[in-house]
Amino acid sequence: MSAPLLDISGLSAISTRENARVLRDVDLVVAEGEVHGLVGESGAGKSTIAKAVLDMLPRTIRVTGGRIVFRGRDLASLDRASLRALVAREIALIPQDPMTGLNPTRRIEAQLTDGMRLVAGMSRGEARERALALLEEVRIADPARTLAAYPHELSGGMRQRVLIAAAFALEPKLVVADEPTTALDVTVQKQILRLIRGMQERHGTGVIFVTHDLGVVAKICDRVTLLYQGKVVEAGTAREMIETPRHAYTRALLAASPRYDRPEHGCDPVPGSVVAGLEAEIARHDEGRAP
């Protein structure tokens, strides 16, 4: 097997503001062309991992150990400028909220072509052509008119499509999708998932898909890493995790997901015993380590 696209090993981080661990020895491997789900509840550290890969960690979070190796290169070994250039060219972000992911004061064309012009050095005309093709690819009905529009003139779903187009604009090797469907309503969500999967397959792009929704994982991910308080609880293929979950927490989460096929059943909350078990694991992990 060839080297993985992204290989994170033993990644640990602390929040300097709360002086608390946010990542605990996280291992994560993303193969080329794979959709890797990063799942966990709020504060599980999934966004922190995503931001670490993009080198966009807020100042209040400090990496205390571990390595992020992207296509054979340790990101920590790169100087600032090369890291910036690497991220710009090969890693892209699909932001969480289509409302704030686009600058309200700039037209779609300007925002969509920023990267093409700055990173790939395209001319205005070339970038426009490429932008039109991309908008067509993300199935926007009227690309030319959309390019001339301001973000607020588009619906949430269309904005998210534009953001997906922008993410794939430079043919990145890895796309980090930070809860890209959370802010959308359910019908649009489904289309967007389908779209991301389709784009990813056509372009052969690896995707880190951050979500708190196991239902979404089932639909789009090849492999999944489940986190709790910055620690990996379970990792494996999406099918395994959903059909034969090993960890009690995974089972509890699956039971807690709403099931549309049996609405009368309702949702079971994660039992206190499972949470207590997780807390004990976290405590064992932290034992003897400097905070």
Next chain:
Amino acid sequence: MADALPRESAPLDAATAAPSLAQRARRPLWRDLLAEKRVVIAGSYLALLALVAIFAPWIAPRDPLEQDLMLSLLPPAWAAGAEPGYWLGTDDLGRDVLSRLIYGARVALTVALVAATLAAILGSVLGLLAGWYRGLVDGAVSRLVDIWMAFPPVLLSILLVAIIGAGLPAVIIAIVIIDWTRFCRVVRAETMQQAAQDYVIAARTIGFSRRAILIREILPNVAPVLVALVSLEMGIAVIVEAILSFVGLSVSSDMPTWGGMIAQGRQIIHHAWWVLAAPLAMLFVTVLAFNQLGDGLRRALDPVARR
């Protein structure tokens, strides 16, 4: 389990593209401005006032400094005992109140325009830097603002003008030095808020420099608030100028100012109310207009509210 997904080619746009662009007619900026009643009314008044101020020598019925003790304390045109040609009456030295009001607008508007613009530039540059670069810059700027705001503003301006010396430039400098903090605080907060938005992170992942993001992405989003604030500040500048004129620290007495007229009218309020009322009314309406204009601009320029 991608195979669980229906094919991507299923009809997609029916739901997402529903409110089509064609149905949402694009409105140019001026249409948005005209749709805002406050902008239209306050803006027209201020434009008219500006014209009157600029063309004061042609519009004013008399020389605002010309004294005629024979015609002192004439009441306004509609009252008994009025003299034709003196629409708002005369003051105790027989000077035409209307002409003095018109010339007074020159000082008021000059101060408003110049002082508010300079305060806006100084304050927002510091606010942008503090809000964007954070860290030490923010620490320094914020402490400075905190200290600055602990001084009582009117006292500080009187003190400043007393040190720099009276005159129009001194008044302007005093207002700038006192009021830059307003811009700094608001712009800093707004910059921080914009900096946390996803589009800024997206721009960073593409590799834009911090300075480029500040200028291209953040500044345009801060601008609507800034424009509104400039308008409010103009109203404040008019008041501060009036206060300084009132205490005799503004321009020299051979240039009529609203504040000076108020000070003078105050002493003869019992037998000539109009000498006080006329400049007071102008001051009130003008400041109100600046405030309303600022409010209206903020709404009209908000890119999200613009639909």
